[in-house]
Amino acid sequence: MSVGLNASILRAPRTGIGHYLAELVAALSVSGELQVNLFTGFGWQSELPAAPLPGYSRWAGLAKRWVPNAYRVRRWIEQKRFEDGLRRQPVDLYHEPSLWPFEFDGPMVMTLHDLTHVHYPYTQPADRLVEIERHAARGVERAQRILVDSQFIGDEVCRYYGVPAERVVVAPLGCAARFHPRTAEQLAPRLQALDLRPGGYLLCVGTLEPRKNLQLALRAYERLPAALRQQYPLVIAGMPGWRPEQLAAPLRRALAGGQVRLLGYQDDTSLAELLAGARLLLFPSLYEGFGLPVLEAMASGTPVILSGSSALPEVAGEAGFYIDPQDDRACAEAIRLLIEDQAHWQRLREAGVLRAQEFSWERCAAITASVYKQAVGC
CATH class of the missing domain: 3.40.50.2000 (Glycogen Phosphorylase B;)
Structure with missing residues (x-):
């Protein structure tokens, strides 16, 4: 045929x-x-x-x-x-x-x-x-x-x-084969060039548009104690979307503080290494037909904090840490838990790798x- x-x-x-x-x-x-x-x-x-x-x-x-x-x-x-x-x-x-x-x-x-x-x-x-x-x-x-x-x-x-x-x-x-867990030694060249350390940053991935709910991620990040923000910068990887002016003011304020970094579009190899090196993926999207970055993060051994809406639960199953996409306080608490509770982080990491193998x-x-x-x- x-x-x-x-x-x-x-x-x-x-x-x-x-x-x-x-x-x-x-x-x-x-x-x-x-x-x-x-x-x-x-x-x-x-x-x-x-x-x-x-x-x-x-x-x-x-x-x-x-x-x-x-x-x-x-x-x-x-x-x-x-x-x-x-x-x-x-x-x-x-x-x-x-x-x-x-x-x-x-x-x-x-x-x-x-x-x-x-x-x-x-x-x-x-x-x-x-x-x-x-x-x-x-x-x-x-x-x-x-x-x-x-x-x-x-x-x-x-x-x-x-x-x-x-x-x-x-x-x-x-999920492509390039998304898999990596050692700190494997990640070092890429992350050092970005002044990042393995396991030492939070990551958002997606086109910069209102549907991706980056505003909530920024508000939740601002709620974290200053010491945690100093230790774990928030890294945002994605192309500008339609009506970027809706995010301009919150992004300018966040970037001015120096603890939020906007990397722009990342090629396949760079994104795979960024996902594998993050402490967690923050994905509070309001609406998704699937949510491919969620699957790619889990396959990379990175726990995901995500909205419990639209198709996202079909992807993450019991391996996701679900939040209300309108509740920045709950999102901040989830971030803090996955930074400070190593046992909980490890459970989600292992569950995510297993879940990703189903796709x-x-x-x-x-x-x-x-x-x-x-x-x-x-």
Whole structure:
């Protein structure tokens, strides 16, 4: 079976969906049963792009600012390229891993990772939100099968779009091999360059946007005794998101104190080492369709303090330290406990490593391949 996959998101630095796509394609290729063709936005190819397109984020930002109806113009151009390639090399099935499926006259599978555009529309530019709503609804209507990362999102898709449950399939995400426990000696070169010590900092990971609830993390951190903040800086790793001005004032105050550090986007290797070296991951997100950093932290031997909401309990299970994402006092108490109570920290560390072993990209790929066969047979 030949499958066409929209891989245009890999032009940008990889975040959640980009990692999903890259790991899924690699796992699907192992069996040799599928021929996967990737649409990059410019054309079709069989190999994953080795790196993001240089300067893509900057040029994309300029286009959005200066080109009228930039999203629609780009989409029209890409649709033509998409169709031209398929005329030369047809595929049996089209898989759209995001919210913007192309027009395709054949069986289609769509992955819906979350419904952020429904619950948090203010996290998207207005013109982009219009296009998301239009393309997503049309894609859900056309798709023979809809893949979701969690049962939580599956239930949301059924309720919001009125999709029959038999069309929705849960394919939990996996964890790349680079996420694993590491010794202090293994971590020393990377962390020393950042003036950090193994086990001596707290970590937040995620795009800097309101949904990730960084404000709560900052307020909770400010509640810690000065001596603990001096010993355990709060390190934030993530790309700027939409409407960063909502975080500007709290971040400026936190950064001015010198105990909160903003690292920006981290490549795969750097992030894996940062996760393995942290005392804990603080992940108070208000809404997640899965929460990949939670799984990656657990696999790295790092306990996680996280919200007990949306899909996060499906990922962390009993290995997570759950908090109310609105309660900064309880969050501060949880941080302090995992710093000061070594036995409790060790129990969560061991439970997290075991929990992470229940997830794999091989399993995700096997479920996905099965869904492909179902969709073609519809």
